[in-house]
Each structure stands twice: as C-alpha cells, then as structure tokens.
Amino acid sequence: MNPDEVRAANGGRPIVFRNATVLTMDGQGVLTDTDVLVVGEDIAEVGRSIAAPDGALEVDASGGVVMPGMVDTHRHMWQTALRGLGADWTLSQYFVFYYLTWGKVFRPEDIRAGNLLAAAEALDAGVTTTVDWSHGLQTIEHGEAALDSLRSSPGRFVLAYGNLLGAPWEWTNSPEFRSFVAREFSGRDDMLGLQLAFDVTGDPAFPEKAAFEAARELGLPVTTHAGVWGATTDESIRLMWDGGFMNPDVTYVHAASLSEDSYHRIAASGGSVSVAAESEMNAGQGHPPTWRLRKHSIPVSLSMDTSVWNSGDLFSAMRATMSADRTHEHIAAHDSGDTVVHNRLRAEEVAHWATVGGAKALGLDDRIGTVTAGKKADLVLLKNDRSPAMYPILHPYGTVVFQAGRGDVHTVLVNGRVVKHEHELVGVDLRGAKDAVANTVDHARGAMGEEAWLESMTPQLPTDERIPNPYTYTEYTGAESGHRPQQELE
Known part of the structure; x- marks a missing residue:
C-alpha cells in the first residue's frame, strides 16, 4: 500500500492479507496459505482464497506470519522518557531513584512525553x-496528562492509575480521583480501560483495604506488584486473601518470590500473573516463576516493565521467559544428576501468553487476542524479505519467539486501523514525541544536577573477592588489564 492507500484503508476501505501463515491462537493451530479479511474494525473472514469486496486493499503476506496483536500487561510508560538510564541499576537503586529521590520532579508534561514515546515504541x-502501569500520577493533572497521551495514540490501552508518592487508601478515595473516574470513564471503552495500580506492603494493619474497597465500589480491576523480593511478600497475599480481595480481576505482577501457599491462593481465586522475565532476571524480583505458575495452572501474561532499563518489546519478553523457564528446568535436573530429555515449555505456549494470555488477563479475550472472524482487527504481519533470519519459516511459533524482532514487524492494525505498514509507523507523531521527551530529559537533568545525573548512570560497583588460582602457567595474572598481552602470546 502506498500512503494514499493507507489513508484510504484507515477511512474504512477493506483490507485483505493474502497467502499468510496464520497463527490464530484460538485452537485452530497454524494455517498456511491463508487470507485474513478485515472490514471496518473487525476480522470478517479467515480462510483460503477469500473473495474480498470490490476495492479492498491487498497486502501480500506470503513468506510472512499473521498473528494477533501482542498484549503487554505491565509497562511503566512514563519512565520511557529516561530510556536506558537505569541499565546498571538494581531494584533497590530503582526504588531510591523514583520513590525516595527523583520521582517528585516529574511534571504532568513529563508523564505525557514518556507515554507518547512508549506508545509509539509499543506499536512499532x-x-x-x-x-x-502509571504509578507516577502525583496529582489529577498528572492523570489527565497520561490520559491525553493515550487517547492521542492509535493503540489500545488500559490506564492503570497509581501514585508512587501517595497512600493508595487515600488517593483512591479522594473526591478529585472519584471525579476523574466519573468524568473520564463513565462507560465501557474497548480502546481505553481503567484499573487501579497499587501494592500491598504487608503492614499488619492492612491500610490498603480501603483501596481494595474503592476498587470494588468503582467496579475496577486491580493490578499489584506481588512476590517482589524484599518488598511485597507472602504476607501481602495473606492480607488480600483474608480480606476477601483476591478474585479473577486481580493481576499479580512478577509473583516471583512467593511460597507454594501463595500460589495456591492465586490459583484458587482465579487471578493471573504478569511475568516480566527480563526485568525479574536483571532487577532481582525473583526468578521468573512460569515453571511454578504452570504447575498451579495459573494464567500467564507477559510484560516488559520499564524501558528505563529493559527492552521495550514482547519479542525480548518471550525470549527471556523461555530462557528463564528452560534454564530453571536444566539446572534443577543437573542438581539431581539428571538431564532434561524433553522440554516442558514450548514456543507455542509462550506465544499464547504474549497474545491471548494478555487479552484474558484484561477481560478482553472476547474481543481481541486471536485471529478469529468476528473479533476486533488487532493484527500483526511479520515479514521481512531483507532479513536472512526470517527465512525459512518452518516452525512459525519458534520463529516468533526466537528469531523475530521489531524490525520484522511489517504491518500492524489496531481496531482495523493501519498504524504501521512496510516497516514504517503510520499516523504516529514520532518527531513530536521525541521533542517532548527531549524537554523532559533536559528538565530532569537540570532538576537533579549534573553530579546526581551522572551518578545515576554509574552506580558504585561492589567489591569482589578474587579466587586464588593454584595454577601458574606464566607470571601473567590478568588482574590489571583483563586480557593477556600480545607479547606473552608470541
């Protein structure tokens, strides 16, 4: 499609993907040489040699994979404005930076800027x-800025409203927040939903009870960081359970360092877990728990957490999840003197977690998450004829999980609207988002001061004890330079 054709498609002209390998994620498995017809906002038909309406725009999907749009169930979008700043942080350093030191410097316009760039990044x-997962909303003005950015971006979003500097039992019951909810979310909108985002600290007084009661009164789901090593524990889960606040509308983010009893409670209540494997392995919330979640039959969705240190795509999330799960399985076998002969976790299951798993967690699986006639046309075409890594596609799920990346995303539709085509974003003001983020970077750097800014990127290294080596081949130790000098190799 040329630019005029893209505009025509976004004006309501039917679109048909031709001769694709289709991953339906709805139980039909892999369909080869298959067409997908989109009319308006919906998938009208999936099958071979579809007779498309007159004037339909055709996309050659041969050699590519059509799959449902991916669903990220936990992304701190506002933090994208400081992308990569925390590449070498631990979780403790993250907490100190945002919760104790610098979270307060973010203005409403900074929330908006980070969200705009994050939205473009996700769609791309x-x-x-x-x-x-917008826990930087210190005021209603911050919330309005977040909302404005999501509404101006051509994606499907859920605003998980939070305030890392405020008490959830207070802000969820404030007149200002209640007015915000009534004003902005009076009816169901499939393109923009609302959740409450807060954590349970484990305080025996359980002050978060009032926040859960607010969620129940407002009819809103809750998303909470659970099983985060050193922060939210089994006591948090027990308080929620005893209070009667564990139900299918709760998403437990990470859930990486919990006891078997806590997993039993999550499973019994019908809740789901958002696994952010790349974050969990780098930040230390705990080992990604998919192997335990599968044993308890707890539904799984995937997320990338934050671009302040992690990748901003679910290809990375799928790979990290698969690697973490299989690594655990191999190490457990090795510790008992055994060898893994058959992998339990398969690429197909991980691809499901990235798509329909997320849709189910959000209660949207009747509308999105699969390539099924009658559902909303949230679709992705993976096709890159210039990449040697995208040929041949023999195991499509394996290609999605292990080989594909954002550079292979050829076309993206959201609600039937083309938002990316031929590897280029469509209808996204990327320049405007970058300019807004540049302003935020200048503001944050100025507010912090140059010394604090540089220290945030170069946290102190721990002191390591070197293991004495009993072998002496040469006098070279490598302690100074880390490599053997050339003269010693000659």
Missing part, C-alpha cells in the same frame, strides 16, 4: 494493547 513492535 506489534504490541497493540498496553497496560500503562
């Missing part, structure tokens, strides 16, 4: 639905 990578 084929993530058509994103939960904006």
Whole structure:
C-alpha cells in the first residue's frame, strides 16, 4: 500500500492479507496459505482464497506470519522518557531513584512525553494493547496528562492509575480521583480501560483495604506488584486473601518470590500473573516463576516493565521467559544428576501468553487476542524479505519467539486501523514525541544536577573477592588489564 492507500484503508476501505501463515491462537493451530479479511474494525473472514469486496486493499503476506496483536500487561510508560538510564541499576537503586529521590520532579508534561514515546515504541513492535502501569500520577493533572497521551495514540490501552508518592487508601478515595473516574470513564471503552495500580506492603494493619474497597465500589480491576523480593511478600497475599480481595480481576505482577501457599491462593481465586522475565532476571524480583505458575495452572501474561532499563518489546519478553523457564528446568535436573530429555515449555505456549494470555488477563479475550472472524482487527504481519533470519519459516511459533524482532514487524492494525505498514509507523507523531521527551530529559537533568545525573548512570560497583588460582602457567595474572598481552602470546 502506498500512503494514499493507507489513508484510504484507515477511512474504512477493506483490507485483505493474502497467502499468510496464520497463527490464530484460538485452537485452530497454524494455517498456511491463508487470507485474513478485515472490514471496518473487525476480522470478517479467515480462510483460503477469500473473495474480498470490490476495492479492498491487498497486502501480500506470503513468506510472512499473521498473528494477533501482542498484549503487554505491565509497562511503566512514563519512565520511557529516561530510556536506558537505569541499565546498571538494581531494584533497590530503582526504588531510591523514583520513590525516595527523583520521582517528585516529574511534571504532568513529563508523564505525557514518556507515554507518547512508549506508545509509539509499543506499536512499532506489534504490541497493540498496553497496560500503562502509571504509578507516577502525583496529582489529577498528572492523570489527565497520561490520559491525553493515550487517547492521542492509535493503540489500545488500559490506564492503570497509581501514585508512587501517595497512600493508595487515600488517593483512591479522594473526591478529585472519584471525579476523574466519573468524568473520564463513565462507560465501557474497548480502546481505553481503567484499573487501579497499587501494592500491598504487608503492614499488619492492612491500610490498603480501603483501596481494595474503592476498587470494588468503582467496579475496577486491580493490578499489584506481588512476590517482589524484599518488598511485597507472602504476607501481602495473606492480607488480600483474608480480606476477601483476591478474585479473577486481580493481576499479580512478577509473583516471583512467593511460597507454594501463595500460589495456591492465586490459583484458587482465579487471578493471573504478569511475568516480566527480563526485568525479574536483571532487577532481582525473583526468578521468573512460569515453571511454578504452570504447575498451579495459573494464567500467564507477559510484560516488559520499564524501558528505563529493559527492552521495550514482547519479542525480548518471550525470549527471556523461555530462557528463564528452560534454564530453571536444566539446572534443577543437573542438581539431581539428571538431564532434561524433553522440554516442558514450548514456543507455542509462550506465544499464547504474549497474545491471548494478555487479552484474558484484561477481560478482553472476547474481543481481541486471536485471529478469529468476528473479533476486533488487532493484527500483526511479520515479514521481512531483507532479513536472512526470517527465512525459512518452518516452525512459525519458534520463529516468533526466537528469531523475530521489531524490525520484522511489517504491518500492524489496531481496531482495523493501519498504524504501521512496510516497516514504517503510520499516523504516529514520532518527531513530536521525541521533542517532548527531549524537554523532559533536559528538565530532569537540570532538576537533579549534573553530579546526581551522572551518578545515576554509574552506580558504585561492589567489591569482589578474587579466587586464588593454584595454577601458574606464566607470571601473567590478568588482574590489571583483563586480557593477556600480545607479547606473552608470541
């Protein structure tokens, strides 16, 4: 499609993907040489040699994979404005930076800027639905800025409203917040939903009870960081359970360092877990728990957490999840003197977690998450004829999980609208988002001061004890330079 054709498609002209390998994620498995017809906002038909309506725009999907748009159930979008700043942080350093030191410097316009760039980043990578875990909303003005950014972006979003500097039992019951909810979310909108985002600290007084009661009164789901090593524990889960606040509308983010009893409670209540494997392995919330979640039959969705240190796409999330799960399985076998002969976790299951798993967690699986006639047309075409890594596609799920990346995302549709085509974003003001983020970077750097800014990127290294080596081949130790000098190799 040329630019005029893209505009025509976004004006309501039917679109048909021809001769694709289709991953339906609805139980039909892999369909080869298959067409997908989109009319308006919906998938009208999936099958071979579809007779498309007159004037339909055709996309050659041969040699490519059509799959549902991916769903990220936990992304701190506002933090994208400081992308990569925390590449070497631990979780403790993250907490100190945002919760104790610098979270307060973010203005409403900074929330908006980070969200705009994060939204573009998500769509570019084929993530058509994103939960904006927006815990930087210090005031209603911050909330309005977040909302404005999501509404101006051509994706499907859920605003998970939070305030890392405020008490959830207070802000969820404030007149200002209640007015915000009534004003902005009076009816169901499939393109923009609302959740409450807060954590349970484990305080025996359980002050978060009032926040859960607010969620129940407002009819809103809750998303909470659970099983985060050193922060939220089994006591948090027990308090929720004893209070009667564990139900299918709760998403437990990470859930990486919990006891078997806590997993039993999550399973019994019908809740789901958002696994952010790349974050969990780098930040230390705990080992990604998919192997335990599968044993308890707890539904799984995937997320990338934050671009302040992690990748911003679900391809990375799928790979990290698979690697973490299989690594655990191999190490457990090795510790008992055994060898893994058959992998338990398969690429197909991980691809499901990235798509329909997320849709189910959000209660949107009747509308999105599969390539099924009658559902909303949130679709991704992976096709890159210039890449040697995208040929041949023999195991499509394996290609999605292990080989594909954002550069292979050819076309993206959200609600039938083309938002990326021929590897270029469509209808996204990327320049405007970058300019807004540049302003935020200047503001944050100025507010922090140059010394604090540089220290945030170069946290102190721990002191390591070297293991004495009993072998002496040469006098070279490598302690100074880390490599053997050339003269010693000659």
